[in-house]
Amino acid sequence: MGDPVVAAPARPGREPSAAWRVLVVESNSEDAATLVRGLQRHGHEVQCVDTGVAALRSFESADILLLDLELPDLDGLEVCRRVRSAGATPMIAVTARGTELDCVLGLQAGADDYLVKPYGFRELMARMEAVMRRVQTQVPTAPVIMHGPLCIDAAARQVLLDGRRIEVTRKEFDLLHLLASHPDTVIPRKRIMQQIWGDVWSRRTIDTHVSSLRSKLGASDWIVTVRGVGFQLGRV
Template identity: 65%
Template sequence: MSSNTVLEPHIPDQLPDRGGRRILVVDNDADTADLLVNRLRRHGHHPASVKGGSAALKAYEDADLVLLDLELPDLDGLEVCRAIRSMSRVPVIIVTARESELDCVLSLQAGADDYVVKPYGFRELMARIEAVVRRAQWQPAAAAEIEHGRLSIDAGAREVSVDGCEVALTRKEFDLLHLLASHPDTVMPRRLLLQQVWGDSWSRRTLDTHVSSLRGKLGDSGWITTVRGVGFKIGNG
């Protein structure tokens, strides 16, 4: 069994209650994930587990809370956290063996709601889950619109305008622009953009083609800035 496995023989499992939450466990260690899923289920929750970041980005929308490891086989856990936070307000708790202050700070900056170091106490984890969910319920609703200089994005209506003039975009063009504009001070890695917007269905030129099309429709190549060797970020047009 993994050295990170959580063992608490002196803490009895509780009977299921009716207030269970849908919890997504994202962990590369199958033994640790299975044990945690079983403990959560016995406490009345409805957990599911995935092993990688790509799978997490497909599954988080069905969860009330995400328990996310940083050590994943395909994507970096911080990238996954940023991607989830860019599109959703679902609470995210980082559960990892990394115990440095820097990892904790980076995780919180990436949008995590809390940070738990393995090995941890299960009672503590349950308390943190309830505290994070409780805080999330008190947060105001996210803004439906993004204003970035002369650029306006209405997420609800999926409409984009520049200087008040509507710009007709395809579904993927809108998703790409919205993701970039949601992080105005962040360079978004190419791999993360591809995964978040296209999932597993994309070719090598997919992202470049859509960026070029977006620049043309927005009327200025400056709206999307290329950061060589890294990815793209929203510009000022």
């Protein structure tokens, strides 16, 4: 698994440029604990799992994924491919596999960046910030969308309802933001799949996320189903 990563302490008074939900996929408990502590000191919310199966169950709620390629159940490259086929979740491979071929395979499998152990924590943070900048500038968005009591902040990736924060997953946010960006338009299912999930077609995937959003927003009328076409943001 390589040498444990030594986390550099956060500099006094330094605030992170943004707080992210980070999913750490790491089977080495010492590496995982060190990495989690470093990320939390920089203000990030961290979830840690130690298998590929657990990663595939959890990645949609994360803003960025740090993925060790040496996992006990699934090959890390296969996890990369499955995450990428499901959408555009930012992902950095963090691994002891250090050859040029390993790096090429990791990037081809869908990783946005590739970092070889042992590495410096400041380098990891710089790479995470670079990846997140690229992701956030891919699609220009209005910074804040107001829709009655509903507030969608694209920069902070937050949803507020009557001033109360609603916890949503990355894909739920992307779906709600897409609908709110076109409040008077019915968005076809195919466009939703292409824009949110990279054209990986699954009717059940959309319906599950719509159902979850309706539940979290407290009313089914927030998202209107237009049969045979798609979905539209409702007025509550």
